[in-house]
Each structure stands twice: as structure tokens, then as C-alpha cells.
Amino acid sequence: xxxVPVIDLMRGEVVRAVRGARQDYRPIVSTLCAGSDPVTVAExxxxxxxxxxxxxADLDAxxxxxxxxxxxxxxxxALPDIELWLDAGxxxxxxxxxxxxxxxxxxxxxxxxxxxxxxxxxxxxPRDSLLSLDRRDGRRLDPAGCWDAPQHxxxxxxxxxxxxxxxxxxxDLDTLCAVQQRAPSARLIGAGxxxxxxxxxxxxxxxxxxxxxxxxxxxxxxxxxxIDRRS
Numbered sequence: 156x157x158x159v160p161v162i163d164l165m166r167g168e169v170v171r172a173v174r175g176a177r178q179d180y181r182p183i184v185s186t187l188c189a190g191s192d193p194v195t196v197a198e199x200x201x202x203x204x205x206x207x208x209x210x211x212a213d214l215d216a217x218x219x220x221x222x223x224x225x226x227x228x229x230x231x232x233a234l235p236d237i238e239l240w241l242d243a244g245x246x247x248x249x250x251x252x253x254x255x256x257x258x259x260x261x262x263x264x265x266x267x268x269x270x271x272x273x274x275x276x277x278x279x280x281p282r283d284s285l286l287s288l289d290r291r292d293g294r295r296l297d298p299a300g301c302w303d304a305p306q307h308x309x310x311x312x313x314x315x316x317x318x319x320x321x322x323x324x325x326x327d328l329d330t331l332c333a334v335q336q337r338a339p340s341a342r343l344i345g346a347g348x349x350x351x352x353x354x355x356x357x358x359x360x361x362x363x364x365x366x367x368x369x370x371x372x373x374x375x376x377x378x379x380x381x382i383d384r385r386s
Contacts, residue, residue: 156355156358156359156363156364156365156366157208157364157365157366158204158206158355158365158366158368158377159204159206159208159209159210159240159344159365159366159367159368160197160200160201160203160204160206160209160210160367160368160369160372161200161209161210161211161212161346161367161368161369162193162196162197162200162209162210162211162212162230162369163180163211163212163214163369164193164211164212164213164214164215164223164226165177165180165214165215166215167193167223167226168182168183168191168192168193169182169183169191169192169193169196169197170182170183170191170214171183171184171369171370171373172212172320172369172370173320177214177217177218180214183196183373184373185199185373185374186373186374186375187199187200187203187372187373187375193226193229193230194229194230194233197209197211197230197233197234197237198233198234200369200372200373201234201237203372204368204372206237207236207237207238208237208238208239208240208365209230209234209237209238209239209240210239210240210241210242210268210367211227211230211239211240211241211242212242213227213241213242213243213244216243216244217242217243217244217270217273218244219244222243222254224254224257224258227239227241227258227265228258228259228261231258231261231262231264231265232261237264238264238266239264239265239266240266240268240285241254241265241266241267241268242267242268242269242270242287243267244270244273245267245268245269245270245273245274246273246274246275247274247275247276248267248269248279248280248281248284251267251269251281251284254267255267266283266284266285267281267284267285268284268285268286268287268313269284269285269286269287270287270289270296270315271286271287271288271289271295271296271297271299271301271302272289272296272297272298274298274299274301275298275299276299277299277300277301277304277307277308278307280307280308280309281309282309282310283309283310284309284311285309285311285312285313285344286301286308286309286311286312286313287312287313287315287346288301288302288312288313288314288315288334289315289317290315290316290317290330291316291317291318292318296317305337305338305341308338308341310340310341310342311341311342311344311364312334312338312341312342312343312344313343313344313345313346313367314327314330314331314334314343314344314345314346315346315347316330316345316346316347316348317347318347319347319348320346320347320348323348323350323370324348325348325350325354326345326347326348326349326354326357326358326363326366327345327347327348328345328357328358328361331343331345331358331361331362331363332361332362335362342364342365343362343363343364344363344364344365344366344367345358345363345365345366345367346366346367347367349366349368349370349371349377350371350376351371351376351377352377354371355368355377
């Protein structure tokens with residue numbers, strides 16, 4: 156199973172995401188590096204995880220502001236071999252294409268993440284994109300009905316359980332398995348709850364193709380010897 160490190164960007168800094176309560180997020184404090192500069196944190200996370208992919212949530216854009224284009228450009232420039240999975244509150248494929256174009260040549264390495272909380276319609280998603288099925292406290296965040304339209308899902312689908320993000324409560328494998336039953340051929344990527352290497356092993360056994368991880372890496376609960384770098 157692939158481990159994908161995560162940076163949550165707010166006002167030019169990396170913040171620690173906890174239970175999806177974005178108004179309460181504070182600058183990250185990490186055992187991997189000093190400070191909350193996005194490039195420094197992204198480099199440290201990718202180095203620790205041996206990652207070729209990085210997930211970024213642009214919280215300014217998700218909260219209705221402008222995308223942090225300058226920050227994204229800095230991260231892409233500093234990590235030329237990394238594919239960036241970006242959730243910037245895209246309402247439709249056109250908004251994602253516009254941001255990729257604005258990022259210049261490096262935009263080709265940006266894979267848009269379409270969150271069900273933001274999408275206007277599940278129809279017409281690019282096949283190489285990712286759909287994030289978002290839920291919080293048992294409630295689907297899904298004005299467009301994405302959860303009930305597996306025939307329109309792209310190949311890769313994120314199962315995002317927001318109340319478990321940064322909460323050290325373990326991965327939501329029940330929801331992952333329920334989504335897997337609806338779309339057996341989808342490559343599922345979990346998000347939230349990973350505490351240690353044992354959780355990663357459980358997630359892999361449940362059928363996850365990958366998992367998004369931040370807190371367990373920053374806190375040193377997943378070390379170099381615990382990460383399977385073969386994926």
C-alpha cells in the first residue's frame with residue numbers, strides 16, 4: 156500500500172488538521188523539521204515517506220478564497236519529481252484546468268482532487284483525476300450526489316472521514332469497505348485516522364490502494380523502518 160504525505164495549506168503556512176475543524180487549525184509543529192514553511196515541510200514529509208506523490212489541501216481556496224498559487228508554485232519547483240494531488244475546492248473540471256494552466260509547465264504534475272463537498276456535478280470528471288468522497292460525523296458532504304453515482308467515479312477515489320483526521324482514532328475501514336462494494340474496480344485511497352504501522356497494515360489488508368497521512372509522520376509514530384516503499 157502506498158503512503159501519501161499530506162500538507163494542509165492556510166495563509167501560506169502548513170497547519171495541523173484536526174477533525175476537519177478548519178477554523179481551529181494552527182501552524183504545524185513537527186519532529187521532522189523546524190517551522191511551518193510549505194517547502195520545508197513538504198520536503199521533510201516526502202523524504203521520510205520516500206514518496207513520489209504529495210497531497211495538498213488549499214484551505215484558503217476551500218474556505219472560499221483564492222488559491223495559494225505562489226505557494227503551490229514554490230512546492231512544485233522544490234519537488235520536481237513529485238506528483239501533486241491538489242484539493243483547492245474545485246467546483247468543476249474547468250476551475251481545476253484554469254489553475255493548472257496558471258501554474259505553468261509544472262501544472263502538468265498537478266492531479267486535481269474533486270471533493271464531494273465542493274463539486275457542483277459528478278458528471279464529466281477527468282479520468283486521471285481523483286474524487287474525494289467526503290463525510291463528517293456520519294454525514295455525507297455531498298450536494299451533487301457523488302456518493303450515489305459510482306458509474307461516474309474516476310478510477311481513483313479517496314474515502315475522506317474528516318472527524319478522524321488528526322484525531323488518532325484509527326482508520327475508518329468500515330466506510331472504505333462499503334465504498335469498495337459499490338465500486339470493486341476503483342483504487343481506493345483512505346484518509347484520516349492512521350496512528351502507526353499497524354494501522355497501515357490493517358488498511359492494506361482491507362483493500363486500500365493508498366492512505367493519506369500527516370500527523371503520524373510529523374509525530375514520529377511512523378518511522379523509516381515501518382514504511383513499505385515498494386508501492
